[in-house]
Amino acid sequence: DQQVKQNSPSLSVQEGRISILNCDYTNSMFDYFLWYKKYPAEGPTFLISISSIKDKNEDGRFTVFLNKSAKHLSLHIVPSQPGDSAVYFCAASLYSGTYKYIFGTGTRLKVLA
Amino acid sequence: DAGITQSPRHKVTETGTPVTLRCHQTENHRYMYWYRQDPGHGLRLIHYSYGVKDTDKGEVSDGYSVSRSKTEDFLLTLESATSSQTSVYFCAISDPTGNTIYFGEGSWLTVV
16 A cells, blocks of 8 residues: 555656656655655655645745645755756655654656756 | 665675675664665665664565664664565664654665
């Protein structure tokens, strides 16, 4: 049962334009939602998170939107840069005595110069 | 840099041999995790630990065992490696807030 889903395996965007990465989830008990960026041969690095009680969080070029009624979140990158080309993972944390983090399958973003 | 060191970073082993991957953290975080990353599956949780000697299974724990005898070290053992365990393994740590998890650089394991 995939509780966190990223339905788009890949996305290509022109440099300077907006990149929108999407994520859907099924469990309404998730506490936080997180986005990670991963370059080849490196570990995932934390980008931004949002609490389940918020609907927006912004950090520089990165903004995450949470739509609880639709169980959907999105990551907006504006403006997109070639260095943003990577695999992006959506994740959610769930507390049941300890925190567990559940990840989506990832979306490969390619920013074209 | 989250202060996580994984070793070995790369290993090739034969089917049926035991393999141990080590994760060492310098952040004194209580929670530690082992994930594997495979194409089409993203990051899947193998085992996790919520304190010294306190561990539990994740979604893909079959064929793996873990141990945590010190706060800073979390070991993942493949008792008898199989080709299906060829993967990239990531150790991770988190604090009690639940809003961030930090990853090591990964261990590439090939079972031939």
